[in-house]
Amino acid sequence: MSQAFAPLKRNRLSDQVLTQIQERIASGELRSGDKLPPERELAESFGVSRGAVREALRSLERTGLVSLQAGAHGGAFIGQGDPGLIGDSFRNLYQLGSVSLDALTEARLWLETTITRIACARATDKDLAALTANVDEAERLLLSKRYEDKIDVHIEFHNLLARATHNAVMVMLMGALMDVMRDFAHAAGGERHDLTIKARRRFLAKLSARDADAAVAEMTEHLESLHVRYRDRMKERPQR
Amino acid sequence: MSQAFAPLKRNRLSDQVLTQIQERIASGELRSGDKLPPERELAESFGVSRGAVREALRSLERTGLVSLQAGAHGGAFIGQGDPGLIGDSFRNLYQLGSVSLDALTEARLWLETTITRIACARATDKDLAALTANVDEAERLLLSKRYEDKIDVHIEFHNLLARATHNAVMVMLMGALMDVMRDFAHAAGGERHDLTIKARRRFLAKLSARDADAAVAEMTEHLESLHVRYRDRMKERPQR
DNA sequence: GGATATTTATTGGTCCGACCAATGGAGTCA
DNA sequence: TGACTCCATTGGTCGGACCAATAAATATCC
Numbered sequence: 001m002s003q004a005f006a007p008l009k010r011n012r013l014s015d016q017v018l019t020q021i022q023e024r025i026a027s028g029e030l031r032s033g034d035k036l037p038p039e040r041e042l043a044e045s046f047g048v049s050r051g052a053v054r055e056a057l058r059s060l061e062r063t064g065l066v067s068l069q070a071g072a073h074g075g076a077f078i079g080q081g082d083p084g085l086i087g088d089s090f091r092n093l094y095q096l097g098s099v100s101l102d103a104l105t106e107a108r109l110w111l112e113t114t115i116t117r118i119a120c121a122r123a124t125d126k127d128l129a130a131l132t133a134n135v136d137e138a139e140r141l142l143l144s145k146r147y148e149d150k151i152d153v154h155i156e157f158h159n160l161l162a163r164a165t166h167n168a169v170m171v172m173l174m175g176a177l178m179d180v181m182r183d184f185a186h187a188a189g190g191e192r193h194d195l196t197i198k199a200r201r202r203f204l205a206k207l208s209a210r211d212a213d214a215a216v217a218e219m220t221e222h223l224e225s226l227h228v229r230y231r232d233r234m235k236e237r238p239q240r
Numbered sequence: 241m242s243q244a245f246a247p248l249k250r251n252r253l254s255d256q257v258l259t260q261i262q263e264r265i266a267s268g269e270l271r272s273g274d275k276l277p278p279e280r281e282l283a284e285s286f287g288v289s290r291g292a293v294r295e296a297l298r299s300l301e302r303t304g305l306v307s308l309q310a311g312a313h314g315g316a317f318i319g320q321g322d323p324g325l326i327g328d329s330f331r332n333l334y335q336l337g338s339v340s341l342d343a344l345t346e347a348r349l350w351l352e353t354t355i356t357r358i359a360c361a362r363a364t365d366k367d368l369a370a371l372t373a374n375v376d377e378a379e380r381l382l383l384s385k386r387y388e389d390k391i392d393v394h395i396e397f398h399n400l401l402a403r404a405t406h407n408a409v410m411v412m413l414m415g416a417l418m419d420v421m422r423d424f425a426h427a428a429g430g431e432r433h434d435l436t437i438k439a440r441r442r443f444l445a446k447l448s449a450r451d452a453d454a455a456v457a458e459m460t461e462h463l464e465s466l467h468v469r470y471r472d473r474m475k476e477r478p479q480r
Numbered sequence: 481g482g483a484t485a486t487t488t489a490t491t492g493g494t495c496c497g498a499c500c501a502a503t504g505g506a507g508t509c510a
Numbered sequence: 511t512g513a514c515t516c517c518a519t520t521g522g523t524c525g526g527a528c529c530a531a532t533a534a535a536t537a538t539c540c
Contacts, residue, residue: 011502011522012522013522014298014522025336026335028335031336031337038490038491039491039492049523049524050524051294051523052523052524054291055522058254058298058302059299059301061299062299063329064329064332065332069491069492069531070490070491070492070532071490071492071531071533072489072491072532072533072534073533074490074531075490076492078336079336080337081332081333081338083329083338086326086330089303089322089329090326090412092265092304092305092321093321093412095266096271096318096321097271097320098321098323098408099409100408103407103408103409106407106409107410110358111351111354113354114351118350167346167350168338168340168343169347172330172339173413176326251493252492252493252494253493278520278521279520288495289494290495291494292495295493297521309503310501310522311504312502312503312505312519313504314502314503314520314521316521
């Protein structure tokens with residue numbers, strides 16, 4: 001059958017510079033902490049203008065691949081990546097209408113169910129203490145005016161729970177979804193945080209008892225009611 | 241208590257331009273498909289040089305927020321985001337040593353378990369047909385020389401399974417993890433694909449019968465053996 | 481001598497003004 | 511009518527200048 005040819009676009013010099021540096025990172029030739037030559041040198045060895053090099057570096061910086069630093073011993077240093085970019089991606093996809101709120105909350109619920117099960121098996125005393133401390137903090141903030149703070153503490157609970165799986169990727173995935181959720185929460189505002197806190201204390205009891213099914217049931221119920229409430233709120237707002 | 245002040249760095253003009261455009265997208269003022277003013281105009285209204293504007297646009301382009309297009313009716317168009325960026329983020333995090341192979345495969349296994357359960361409940365005949373067709377294709381390719389092709393077909397199986405959840409976010413998450421897995425597979429090479437195909441046929445039978453527990457068992461066993469094999473292979477290679 | 485201020489070299493950040501390259505529409509000619 | 515040519519618009523590149531941050535080297539002062 002006839003192959004569908006790729007549209008091919010790669011004519012920009014700055015993209016070629018970008019690609020070449022990326023390849024050196026992928027191949028392991030450039031590693032975290034290494035320093036790239038100065039822009040002027042790069043420009044010369046690539047045979048392009050400094051502007052082209054800068055655009056490439058700007059792209060790399062945006063992806064967390066390099067971080068730029070001015071000054072005498074500055075330069076373009078290979079970074080360590082940025083887990084926050086995953087959340088940014090989702091945020092953008094949502095803002096641009098490529099994913100729906102429903103899909104996000106549904107996925108989050110499934111993810112959190114899994115996380116709860118794993119956390120039940122793996123959570124250390126330290127993890128449980130951190131979760132408890134978080135709920136305590138939330139309770140302290142009940143009377144606070146700044147509801148952004150309150151929301152952030154509640155969001156953090158989910159991230160702490162993910163951390164109890166002791167799996168870095170899971171922490172990142174959950175963190176990414178919660179980043180988007182934070183936007184909603186800030187926009188939607190005013191939850192019944194007192195009820196949430198009570199639910200979380202019950203949840204933590206189940207978790208401490210290593211009763212996975214009961215913990216999942218508690219979590220599911222809470223999240224689903226929250227989802228319904230968000231959905232109602234967002235309906236009243238202009239869709240973008 | 242004393243607040244820990246943020247380090248603050250935002251002095252670059254190009255970053256301020258970037259931020260302002262991003263905010264207009266976030267606020268919904270700029271939507272998918274809209275066109276930004278020409279670079280020269282932007283530069284004038286921001287009161288900065290064209291170079292600064294270009295660097296900002298380059299950043300936006302990298303994130304899939306805008307796509308640049310030369311020519312008479314060209315310009316910077318607001319895009320729709322790029323789901324592939326999530327996979328890129330993980331790839332970078334791995335390459336730069338911020339996440340381990342173990343964490344990735346473990347998370348993938350958990351994710352795939354969830355996906356299997358959901359797919360069992362939601363997969364349509366069309367989904368099942370697509371999965372079957374994929375395995376057929378894999379069988380046809382058994383004798384092929386190009387092992388990259390064979391691997392890609394095998395990878396695609398997991399993406400198709402994720403699609404059977406009918407949740408776009410889940411598809412993206414799985415797709416992201418599989419992107420990284422593809423790199424490994426290409427590097428590690430030569431699997432016993434004939435065995436994999438047999439396992440998948442058994443798996444599909446369980447899935448068609450809507451027997452979630454059995455399907456999960458089949459999937460888990462296969463993935464775990466795969467994981468062990470990868471790990472052994474990568475040990476022989478220089479770690480980066 | 482040692483602490484402090486100053487200079488200086490390096491490197492990213494910005495600007496300007498020019499020209500090239502792609503592209504689609506208007507105008508032209510057969 | 512239809513194919514061709516020109517041209518205005520807009521991104522892509524260039525180079526060469528200057529500013530700003532930074533740390534090391536140097537000079538200065540007690």
